[in-house]
Amino acid sequence: MSGELLAFYVLAGAAVAGALCVVLPPFGRNPLHAALALLATLAFVAGVFVILSAHLVAVLQVLVYVGAVMVLFTFVVLLLNLRREEFIGARVTPWKVGAVAAAAVFAVKTARAVVAAATGARAADLAAPGLETYGGIRDVGRELVTTYLFPFELTSILLLVAILGAVLIARRREGGAP
Amino acid sequence: MTSIPLSHVLVLALALFTIGAVGVMTRRNLLVVLMSIELMLNGANVAFLGFARWHGDSLAHAAVFIVMAVAAAEVSVGLALAMALFRHGRTVDVDRSTRLKG
Numbered sequence: 368m369s370g371e372l373l374a375f376y377v378l379a380g381a382a383v384a385g386a387l388c389v390v391l392p393p394f395g396r397n398p399l400h401a402a403l404a405l406l407a408t409l410a411f412v413a414g415v416f417v418i419l420s421a422h423l424v425a426v427l428q429v430l431v432y433v434g435a436v437m438v439l440f441t442f443v444v445l446l447l448n449l450r451r452e453e454f455i456g457a458r459v460t461p462w463k464v465g466a467v468a469a470a471a472v473f474a475v476k477t478a479r480a481v482v483a484a485a486t487g488a489r490a491a492d493l494a495a496p497g498l499e500t501y502g503g504i505r506d507v508g509r510e511l512v513t514t515y516l517f518p519f520e521l522t523s524i525l526l527l528v529a530i531l532g533a534v535l536i537a538r539r540r541e542g543g544a545p
Numbered sequence: 546m547t548s549i550p551l552s553h554v555l556v557l558a559l560a561l562f563t564i565g566a567v568g569v570m571t572r573r574n575l576l577v578v579l580m581s582i583e584l585m586l587n588g589a590n591v592a593f594l595g596f597a598r599w600h601g602d603s604l605a606h607a608a609v610f611i612v613m614a615v616a617a618a619e620v621s622v623g624l625a626l627a628m629a630l631f632r633h634g635r636t637v638d639v640d641r642s643t644r645l646k647g
Contacts, residue, residue, distance in 0.1 A: 412591065
């Protein structure tokens with residue numbers, strides 16, 4: 368097993384474990400703990416991005432998610448000062464049935480992948496990227512300002528609208544009822 | 546040097562997406578629901594980058610960049626909504642916020 372593959376398994380396992388910590392009740396009951404678990408998960412996913420030779424995206428993942436988004440989450444959690452989510456056990460709702468179905472789909476797909484690997488069906492390996500610049504600023508930047516120019520410009524409008532919307536929604540109204 | 550099988554990357558993407566979907570469906574705290582949505586978006590990004598490396602084409606990296614921008618916008622508006630909701634009803638429990646229910 369090569370070092371690359373081993374690193375991928377370690378990072379992927381850590382990311383999945385962190386994701387489970389976000390969602391499952393014992394750890395994720397407290398929103399602050401869930402936020403910290405999400406932070407760890409996103410950092411591990413950034414590591415997976417590095418293994419996939421997506422260097423620029425990995426740096427952006429750390430800057431945008433692990434930096435900005437998680438600071439936002441942590442601030443809101445601390446600002447709201449929530450009590451621990453009380454747990455109402457044994458509530459069967461359609462959503463929970465759907466969640467079980469989603470988990471079942473995942474289990475079946477994973478089992479199929481494992482069986483295919485065990486029976487010797489050769490899985491398609493990821494090609495080593497040919498270019499030195501693959502996943503770097505030059506390649507991705509060129510795609511952004513040529514092929515994806517219009518979506519790229521729309522992104523700036525989207526972010527502007529999001530800033531205005533966030534400020535307007537979260538603003539405390541002067542006087543009167545909130 | 547043996548490289549990583551594409552199917553393993555896709556299983557990781559599927560795992561992150563499924564865990565996020567389960568979180569969206571079962572958790573009742575709006576903040577944790579938003580975090581689960583982040584997990585789902587990250588699962589999609591992992592699949593994007595796996596296929597990008599498989600094809601040896603970095604076009605998908607630009608798509609991931611745009612997904613990140615959308616996720617950042619979604620989080621900022623979502624957290625602002627959570628603040629407004631909390632100020633309104635002193636709760637961010639999505640099951641108890643039924644004011645708009647017909």
